[in-house]
Amino acid sequence: MRTSQATTVRIIASALFLLALLVAVPLLIEATGRTDLYYTLTSVALLSIISAGVWITFYIGRINIGQGAYALMGGYVSAILVTSYGMSFWLTLPLAGLFCAAASVLIGLPILRLRGVYFAMVTLVLTEVARLLALALPVTNGASGIVSIPLPSGISFFGVTLVPDFATLANPRLAFYIVAVLLMALCFLSLYRLAHSRTGQLCQSLQQNEELASSIGVNIAYLRVIAYALSSFFGGVGGAMFAAIAQSIYPSSFTVADSVNFMLNCFLGGLGYVLGPMLGTFVLYFGWDLLFQTGEFQLLIFSTVLIVLMLALPNGLLSLAIPRKRSV
């Protein structure tokens, strides 16, 4: 009885949160006239999707610093399909994710055997490789990248317009914001389901002790490839969406620094919490933006705050909430 009550409360709380994001935030933005916030919030939503992918690899006990590679890959897949083959953006969005997932299975099969620092280092190098590939391949157009990608077209179903053509909209920023928030909600919903499913429990057993898990009969090789593929899927979708908003993609769109940031987002939010990546991304991105006024001292203050945060709360921001939960 108590658990079902708690579930109801949680569902209502998430619904209210989503409603606030979709209705209250746009109203507030219109009221205050800060339309630039749309872009900021859209970025936070998309970055938190990409970071959620990193969180999944943390869930199986791997430190993933290669998410930038998949974000870049997803962006390029979507951009190439839209510009060269004239596909609808909405079709390329899942395709970009699937392409990244397939690529990550191929890459993951050898490298997922590595652990700890080795896996972290190899994924870090992966980001650099993705950049070099984007520079070297003929289809990606080298350093000049792919520019002036058309805005997403509309979807109509038997004459009923489900999604309007973004190019005809008066305020495409708002449309992008809503799409990003919906995607984020979908992503974190599936993350929550995953973490509380049987597969999620099995993934946690990998995090604790792989040999023990495999001795009980958990198919660890299969599980970690699946988890890594899902992680890359999120990365690809996020990257494709970014390419659509910026209407361009370059080899330097996602670099090693971005990959490190995705990992930092997860760390900062707390690795033991599904909502950790969302909170971490929000704090890091807004913190960075707020510090813009400090000019040349931006990076200095930002990194100092990070170091101090690490010293004070080495287990993530959400770990502040643990003592309260325990006492109930």
Place this chain on the structure above:
Amino acid sequence: MEQVIANGLYLGAQYALIALGLTLIFALMNVLNFAHGQMYVLGGFVTYTIYGQLKLPFVVALICSGVTLAVIGALMERFLFRTVVRRSKREESTMLLAAATAFFLDAVMLLLFGEKQRGVPKIVSGVFASEGVILPYDRIMVGVIAILMIATFMLFMQYSKPGRAMRALAQDRIAAQLMGVKVERYSMIGFALGAMLAGIVGGLLVSITGVNSGIGGPISIKAFLMVMIGGAGVVGGAIAGGFILGMMESVGLATLREYGDVTYLVIFALLMIFLSIRPNGLMGKPWG
């Protein structure tokens, strides 16, 4: 061909010295030092200031680079890493801290030295030329100094008291503590030593390639590659990894020239195949 091998040896000597510091810190603290490349750049800037700007002898500048970085490394270990290792529930937290210190060093260097490419006048001029090989004398000198330093470092680790203590620490921290090794002191010395190596390589190479505040990250990535090839936390592995990467880069640049800038792609593909056969590198221990 001789030219390619000579270039590879020269590159390998400097790479091995970079990887040594990284692997030492990893072996002692289990910390992947993201800031290693930044430490290298800082060492370069110190030498640039003292040798290039103040016109003091190169040796003095090199020693200053080493000492500055050793002090910074010791302070980082004492006040940052030790605290986080003690308080954190997961070992990975030190990675976040290392990344944050990398950002911090980047910011400090950008403020102090700007973003321009900085170089210093050559230490020795002239070019060594024989039938197959052409090498400037300053490169030969840097290569020789690097090899001498690697040898000194290995002798130090093998025969001195701190060296023995650090090797014990790397093998088993708790057993070393039970045998009376002052774990905290030698962790600090080890971190300082690793940082010092990075600083000295930076100081050496500023005389040849120069430095700018943006190259820290790429240097760290190369150091990671070398450590992966050789095996993390093993001194011999770092040296082997450094020379292998130097040789591959040199051969790759010579043979793959007509296909464009693909040397590192090929190296990475080879590394993936290699790691799927030997996940712990050439000499690494099979730990987590």
